[in-house]
Amino acid sequence: MLDLEIHDRLRIRKGQVLYRQGDALTSVYAIRSGTMKSHTSTEDGRVHVTGFHLQGDVIGLDSLDERRHASDATALEDTDVCVLPMDNLALMAARTPSLQNQLLRMTSREVKKDHAMMLTLGSMNAEERLAAFLLSMSERLSARGYSGSEFYLRMTREDIGNHLGIKLETVSRLLSKLMDQKLIHVRYRYVKLLDLAGLKALSQYRGEADRRMFAIVPACDCPEQDR
Incomplete structure (x- = not known):
């Protein structure tokens, strides 16, 4: 957890961009509170969803080396974020070795997540990727005290497919297949996982190393500021 004095909070409306790729x-x-996605764009206009971020995640850490944001961050629902100014972080990290270690661990987790996604995309077929994604969401929500067996997906099926390297129609077809196999139940964006063991066997999902992977930070008491 980050032990910081946080001064500002922003409300980001659904569909609004918090920062853009290339911004300082x-x-x-x-x-x-809320959910966001990060996504990058290439010069020819192709967009890739690089991650989904939940309550307690810290976003923007993938940009520390270049000092420019490596992706866009867009709210998937109305979302509150606490602002951690880089100048304050740098000053406090220099004075507090424990905070410096926390930041290094959190940055390391971002790298590990990137490597895990590369492994997922490179070694799994489409059905395995989707099952692993659902299990990952289940585990992340459970780590935050929410139900890991019943939840709403705040992202669209198109976003999920883009993130996993699967076509939209394939995502829909595979969700129906998993329902036919009695592994899940889906209604619009509501998902109920009926057979966790079956999903794990299908995807060979090993889960996150432990809950510390999620870099959860406590809810912050900071004054609200409209964006």
């Missing part, structure tokens, strides 16, 4: 890195952000 002035702050990182702790998600107090």
Whole structure:
């Protein structure tokens, strides 16, 4: 957890962009409530969804080396974020070795997540990728005190497919297949996992190393500021 004095909170409306790829890195952000996605764009207009971020995640850490944001961050629902100014972080990290270690661990987790996604995309077929994604969401929500067996997906099926390297129609077809196999139940964006063991066997999902992988930070008590 980050032991920081946080001064500002922003409300990001659904569909609104918090920062854009290439923007100067002035702050990182702790998600107090809500859900966001990060996505990159290539020069020819192709978009890739690089991650989904939940309550307690800190976003923007992937930009520390270049000091410019490596992706866009867009709210998937109305989202509150706490602002962690880089100048304050740098000053406090220099004075507090424990905070410096926390930041290094959190940055390391970002690298590990990237490597895990590369492994997932490179070694699994489409059905295995989707099953692993559902299990990962289940585990992340459970780590935050929510139900890991019944939840709403705040992202679209198109976003999920883009993130996993699967076509939209394939995502829909595979969700129906998993329902036919009595592994899940889906209604619109509501998902109920009926057979966790079966999903794990299908995807060979090993789960996150432990809950510390999620870099959860406590809810922050900071004054609200409209964006």
